[in-house]
Amino acid sequence: MQLIINGEKVELPENVGNVSELIQYFGLDQKVVMIELNQEILEKSKHSETILSNGDRVEMVHFVGGG
Amino acid sequence: MTERYSRQELFAPIGVGGQAKLRRKHVLIVGAGALGTGNAEALVRAGIGKLTMVDRDYVEWSNLQRQNLYCEEDAVGRLPKAVAAEKRLQAINTDVKVEVHVADVGPAELKELVAGVDVIIDATDNFDIRMMINDISQKYRIPWIYGACVGSYGISYTIIPRDTPCLSCLLESVPLGGLTCDTAGIISPAVQTVVAHQVTEALKILVEDYQSLRNKLVSFDLWKNQHTSINVEKVKKESCLSCGTERTYPYLDYRNTTKTAVLCGRDTVQIRPPDKIERDLEQLEHLLQQQGDDLQRNPYLLSFTKGDHRLVIFKDGRVLVHGTKDIAEAKTLYHRYLG
Numbered sequence: 001m002q003l004i005i006n007g008e009k010v011e012l013p014e015n016v017g018n019v020s021e022l023i024q025y026f027g028l029d030q031k032v033v034m035i036e037l038n039q040e041i042l043e044k045s046k047h048s049e050t051i052l053s054n055g056d057r058v059e060m061v062h063f064v065g066g067g
Numbered sequence: 068m069t070e071r072y073s074r075q076e077l078f079a080p081i082g083v084g085g086q087a088k089l090r091r092k093h094v095l096i097v098g099a100g101a102l103g104t105g106n107a108e109a110l111v112r113a114g115i116g117k118l119t120m121v122d123r124d125y126v127e128w129s130n131l132q133r134q135n136l137y138c139e140e141d142a143v144g145r146l147p148k149a150v151a152a153e154k155r156l157q158a159i160n161t162d163v164k165v166e167v168h169v170a171d172v173g174p175a176e177l178k179e180l181v182a183g184v185d186v187i188i189d190a191t192d193n194f195d196i197r198m199m200i201n202d203i204s205q206k207y208r209i210p211w212i213y214g215a216c217v218g219s220y221g222i223s224y225t226i227i228p229r230d231t232p233c234l235s236c237l238l239e240s241v242p243l244g245g246l247t248c249d250t251a252g253i254i255s256p257a258v259q260t261v262v263a264h265q266v267t268e269a270l271k272i273l274v275e276d277y278q279s280l281r282n283k284l285v286s287f288d289l290w291k292n293q294h295t296s297i298n299v300e301k302v303k304k305e306s307c308l309s310c311g312t313e314r315t316y317p318y319l320d321y322r323n324t325t326k327t328a329v330l331c332g333r334d335t336v337q338i339r340p341p342d343k344i345e346r347d348l349e350q351l352e353h354l355l356q357q358q359g360d361d362l363q364r365n366p367y368l369l370s371f372t373k374g375d376h377r378l379v380i381f382k383d384g385r386v387l388v389h390g391t392k393d394i395a396e397a398k399t400l401y402h403r404y405l406g
Contacts, residue, residue: 006295032238034284036297043302044239059295061286063238066217066253066331067102067192067261 004057020048022058031062071162072114085274086114090162092273093117095184097172097200099148100124101253102214103190104136105262110269111156117164118156119180122148123171123337123385124330125368133255145379147367169367171339171385172196174319177203186272187211188265192331194238198309198318201226201234205310206319212268214261218251219290221261224299225268225280232303233310237284256289327394336388336397344384351380355404376400 001012003022016025019042023029035042036059042050052058076086092115096103099122107120126134126141126148134148141151149167156165170176177199181187187209189200197213204211208228215222226233264285271279283296305311309318328337348369355362361372369380376390378400386405388397 006293008293034237034297034299034302039298041297041299041301059297061222061284061295061297064215064217064220064222065193065197067098067100067190067215067258 001052001054003052004055006059017051018048019046019050019052019058022052023047023060026060028060028062031064033060033062035060075113080276080279081270081274085276088274089113089115089270091116092185093119093183094186094188094269094273095119095180096121096188096190097177097180097196098122098190098192099134099136099152099167100130100190100192101133101255101258102216102261102265103148103188104134104152105258106188106190106214106265106269107152107156108135108159109262109266111160111163111165113266113270114160114162115273117166119166119168119184120149120152121168121170121172121176121180122152123169123381124148124387125379126151133253133258135255144365145363145368145370146365147381150367169381170383171337172199173339174199174203174321177319181207181209184209186269188269189213189215193328195328197234202309202316202318204228205233205314206316210272212265214265216257216261217253218288219254219257220286220288221257221264222284222286223261223264223268224284225272225282227272227277227280228310231282232299233307235309236302236304236307237299254289260287260289327397329392329394330387334390334392336391336394338386338388338397338401340384346380346382346384348380348382351405358404371404373400373404378404380405 003010016022019035023033038057072086075081076083094110094115096106099120111118125145126137128142130137136152136155147169149169153165153167181203187200189197200211205228210227213224284299285296287294308315326339348364351369352364355371359371359373363370371378379387386401388400391397
């Protein structure tokens with residue numbers, strides 16, 4: 001599947017099907033992440049039930065603490 | 068001197084009127100590390116009226132790569148960051164009133180620090196203090212600007228009480244401390260990019276150009292060539308305990324604050340006594356003279372080394388225990404040498 005993540009085309013392996021798996025794929029599952037899917041903010045509770053489809057536009061922002 | 072702010076006044080959205088407003092405004096920066104020094108330098112150069120800055124740490128060699136107000140002399144002398152920052156800031160611009168505090172910030176300190184402040188800039192390195200800033204911002208209706216960075220990544224968001232969601236709304240759960248203590252390091256352009264976002268938003272607030280605020284959560288990775296922003300307007304929650312209708316400001320409750328903290332990537336634990344005390348450093352120096360491998364004192368702190376550990380004792384009672392990430396071990400050392 002091909003998604004547009006943070007404005008870049010990204011080819012994803014078969015085992016990434018929903019938003020939770022996408023977050024895991026990028027190694028961000030231990031972090032607090034905000035996801036926008038096709039310009040709509042996605043609540044955290046909906047991450048695992050939201051199925052991704054080819055061409056979806058995803059914006060991902062994770063929180064960090066350093067400064 | 069009339070030329071001093073001319074280039075900023077020529078910039079139409081600020082203009083002569085905006086500059087006059089800036090001169091009357093007061094900014095609080097919490098933290099004098101990489102983000103704190105970057106923000107402070109830019110705002111002091113821009114000619115704000117007053118800057119208050121607070122920090123609990125002192126300058127070390129590993130800071131010099133990115134913390135732009137400090138020089139080698141400050142690291143050699145282990146000057147408290149707030150003291151070293153003040154010296155440099157006043158050398159840059161005597162027009163601006165600069166007030167600094169060498170202190171750890173809890174709810175009580177924050178309440179005093181925000182009096183008369185127009186915007187709070189987050190230059191901290193952990194979410195304990197950010198949640199307190201978030202609550203105090205809501206309670207006193209003062210905007211604040213979150214900023215953070217690690218590696219080549221950075222993030223920022225501007226919180227305007229009553230208008231935007233607050234940090235609690237955005238986070239849902241508070242990120243674990245481990246996030247700040249990443250071993251990923253940091254490059255200075257990541258710091259400077261967050262600073263650029265924070266200072267620009269602060270200037271908009273200070274000249275009262277609220278229409279121009281970004282209103283989006285922004286993040287970037289300079290090494291991976293990425294830049295993202297998300298409209299988070301919809302995550303504002305009526306049930307939020309910090310900004311909702313039934314607000315209780317949970318993070319201003321002293322029982323919810325941490326008295327010990329592991330410092331970011333430093334192999335250091337800070338211990339803060341439950342009640343404020345003033346330590347007599349000279350007397351303590353006498354007491355510890357025969358016990359350690361090395362003992363050094365300056366007007367602000369006492370540094371005591373024993374084996375692999377170093378205790379740095381501040382006048383206000385705080386102690387930094389270097390050489391451990393283990394809070395219990397740090398407490399043991401603290402009690403062993405300081406009673």
